[in-house]
Amino acid sequence: MLRQFKSVVHSAKVAKVFLWSNIDINIRLMSTKMDRNNFFFRQLFDPVSCTYTYLLGDLTTRDAVIIDPVLEHAERDAGLIKELGFNLIYAMNTHMHADHITGTGKLKSLLPGARSVIGKASGATADVHLADADLVKFGGYQLSVAATPGHTNGCVTYICHEQGIAFTGDTLLIRGCGRTDFQEGSSEALYKSVHQKIFTLPDHYTLYPAHDYKGLTATTVGEEKKYNPRLSKSLGEFIKIMENLNLPYPKMIDKALPANRVCGIY
Numbered sequence: 206m207l208r209q210f211k212s213v214v215h216s217a218k219v220a221k222v223f224l225w226s227n228i229d230i231n232i233r234l235m236s237t238k239m240d241r242n243n244f245f246f247r248q249l250f251d252p253v254s255c256t257y258t259y260l261l262g263d264l265t266t267r268d269a270v271i272i273d274p275v276l277e278h279a280e281r282d283a284g285l286i287k288e289l290g291f292n293l294i295y296a297m298n299t300h301m302h303a304d305h306i307t308g309t310g311k312l313k314s315l316l317p318g319a320r321s322v323i324g325k326a327s328g329a330t331a332d333v334h335l336a337d338a339d340l341v342k343f344g345g346y347q348l349s350v351a352a353t354p355g356h357t358n359g360c361v362t363y364i365c366h367e368q369g370i371a372f373t374g375d376t377l378l379i380r381g382c383g384r385t386d387f388q389e390g391s392s393e394a395l396y397k398s399v400h401q402k403i404f405t406l407p408d409h410y411t412l413y414p415a416h417d418y419k420g421l422t423a424t425t426v427g428e429e430k431k432y433n434p435r436l437s438k439s440l441g442e443f444i445k446i447m448e449n450l451n452l453p454y455p456k457m458i459d460k461a462l463p464a465n466r467v468c469g470i471y
């Protein structure tokens with residue numbers, strides 16, 4: 206009897222979907238996703254290094270993670286986390302940054318119980334080392350780890366499939382990408398990482414980078430596939446573009462790298 210009832214419900218749903226236009230179906234899928242309204246998302250900014258930090262949380266369990274915190278804002282971030290009643294589980298890095306010191310070490314001392322996280326291939330010390338396909342769980346949510354080397358060996362992208370969002374670090378910037386002329390930079394590796402691990406995500410996924418120097422805040426997979434002036438080109442053209450960027454070295458690199466090798470604690 207129950208099986209019969211279920212099958213009726215199923216065919217009714219299918220019939221409705223067939224009757225709807227494509228737009229209606231998309232709206233329906235979006236609203237299904239939005240029903241999970243216990244997901245907390247906040248983009249934070251450091252105007253000195255133009256770094257974006259992301260605080261994600263489960264509003265039901267109050268478990269939270271922070272991605273790419275900046276040392277100088279550790280007190281701001283810890284204050285926000287406490288004020289909102291979150292329990293910070295992981296203070297995570299997308300890679301070993303060269304332009305600023307990570308806030309993960311200081312956040313651990315301000316919020317006891319939080320654990321520092323970085324990709325294993327970074328060579329940095331941390332409480333948790335991640336590899337490709339690992340999962341980072343907080344409350345009812347999880348981030349899938351995609352190894353995306355190229356800007357550095359240890360670069361990772363954190364993907365929340367449930368929300369259709371990904372945190373690309375410096376691997377993919379809005380209409381740009383991380384430079385490949387220092388640390389273990391490799392233009393070929395970066396191109397492959399983006400094309401195999403990021404451009405293969407659904408076009409509607411929203412991408413959040415670690416930096417933007419023009420005030421843009423987010424992009425999508427579809428937009429970058431179409432408009433990224435570097436990564437929409439062939440591998441050969443991309444390598445030439447990267448060879449001719451002629452960017453000055455980050456001002457903080459000599460201080461940032463030694464500190465970030467130990468996740469911000471000297």
Ligand SMILES: N[C@@H](CCC(=O)N[C@@H](CSS)C(=O)NCC(=O)O)C(=O)O
Binds near residue numbers: 304384385453
């Ligand atoms: N001027 C800044 C550094 C700017 C810079 O080099 N940004 C990096 C990301 S931080 S490692 C980068 O990859 N940029 C790519 C680009 O095309 O701009 C400073 O002095 O800190």
Ligand SMILES: [Fe+2]
Binds near residue numbers: 300301356375383
């Ligand atoms: Fe970087």
